[in-house]
Amino acid sequence: MEQSSPFRHQSVLLHETLNGLAIKPEGIYIDGTFGRGGHSRQILKQLGPQGQLIAFDRDPQAIAFAKSEFSDERLRLFQVAFSEMAEVIGGLGLMGCVDGILLDLGVSSPQLDDASRGFSFTHDGELDMRMDPGKGVSAEQWLKTVGEKQLARVFREYGEERYAKRIAAAIVAQREIQPLTRTLQLAELIKQAHPRWEKHKHPATRCFQAIRIAVNEELQELKKVLQSSVDILVSGGRLAVISFHSLEDKMVKQFIQQMQQTDDYPPDLPVSAQQLKGRRIKRVGKTMRAGKVELENNPRARSAILRIAEKT
Numbered sequence: 001m002e003q004s005s006p007f008r009h010q011s012v013l014l015h016e017t018l019n020g021l022a023i024k025p026e027g028i029y030i031d032g033t034f035g036r037g038g039h040s041r042q043i044l045k046q047l048g049p050q051g052q053l054i055a056f057d058r059d060p061q062a063i064a065f066a067k068s069e070f071s072d073e074r075l076r077l078f079q080v081a082f083s084e085m086a087e088v089i090g091g092l093g094l095m096g097c098v099d100g101i102l103l104d105l106g107v108s109s110p111q112l113d114d115a116s117r118g119f120s121f122t123h124d125g126e127l128d129m130r131m132d133p134g135k136g137v138s139a140e141q142w143l144k145t146v147g148e149k150q151l152a153r154v155f156r157e158y159g160e161e162r163y164a165k166r167i168a169a170a171i172v173a174q175r176e177i178q179p180l181t182r183t184l185q186l187a188e189l190i191k192q193a194h195p196r197w198e199k200h201k202h203p204a205t206r207c208f209q210a211i212r213i214a215v216n217e218e219l220q221e222l223k224k225v226l227q228s229s230v231d232i233l234v235s236g237g238r239l240a241v242i243s244f245h246s247l248e249d250k251m252v253k254q255f256i257q258q259m260q261q262t263d264d265y266p267p268d269l270p271v272s273a274q275q276l277k278g279r280r281i282k283r284v285g286k287t288m289r290a291g292k293v294e295l296e297n298n299p300r301a302r303s304a305i306l307r308i309a310e311k312t
Helices: 014-021 038-046 060-069 082-091 109-113 139-145 148-158 164-177 183-193 205-215 218-232 246-259 292-297 299-303
Strands: 028-031 052-056 075-078 098-104 233-243 281-289 305-311
Touching: 014 038, 014 098, 014 233, 014 281, 014 305, 028 038, 038 052, 038 098, 052 082, 060 075, 082 098, 082 218, 098 218, 139 164, 139 205, 148 164, 148 205, 164 183, 183 205, 205 218, 218 233, 218 246, 233 246, 246 281, 246 305, 292 299
Parallel strands: 028 052, 028 098, 052 075, 098 233
Antiparallel strands: 233 305, 281 305
């Protein structure tokens, strides 16, 4: 990360990801979550003069950073959600020509550390939480209108929060008295409503995560980009996904399993490659997690899971 940025970011599973992508010097690659360019910078280092890197990020701060810190003709930037990747790549005439796609999911360290973005439950800021503050509904607006049952469902499913109903009820009761507009205001409310705190974890962690996922429609975005990734990749192209949430990792795992399923022929029956309908990708290697050294340098990598797949 360049010194010009006030927020430090460490790319997770960097070497494992680069190895998994099996980068070709003349290849075309996509970084679907540019962030502060940690992965992109290393991909560019491995590309030759004819190589291309296409980067996406819906965060305007990430795009502004890229434009100020990266001057490389091989890099093309798009400020859109990665769910729109197929439309952009199709417009460039590159469908079925991409050698690798990287998705580093979740929220970035700069977003978490900048209190004004509203992602943090330890620093006060406006309740925003949008990846692109210029689009969609903020967390503050969402919390004003969401029903209690839906809020509890979001906490339970997206945050895996055991006390979802209790916390949702407290939020709905509080908003009738006073609007929820600040991060620490919400964090304190959740803290008071939570009956059992986990050791070494803020009681608002799971609920803030759930609200962020709901506001940014992260699971819907992931589902769309996974479905389009197979058409974007060339045969032999790699898909690398780093997830930090069990629901995200489950979606990626199930997607790979579904895409590599074949018709159920008897094992002794001669079958041609053309008859193996449905098998569009195959898993590459084992699931990878951050090692001891990386965890010591970057504790935020503790929940990261990397899965690699290859288009057949």
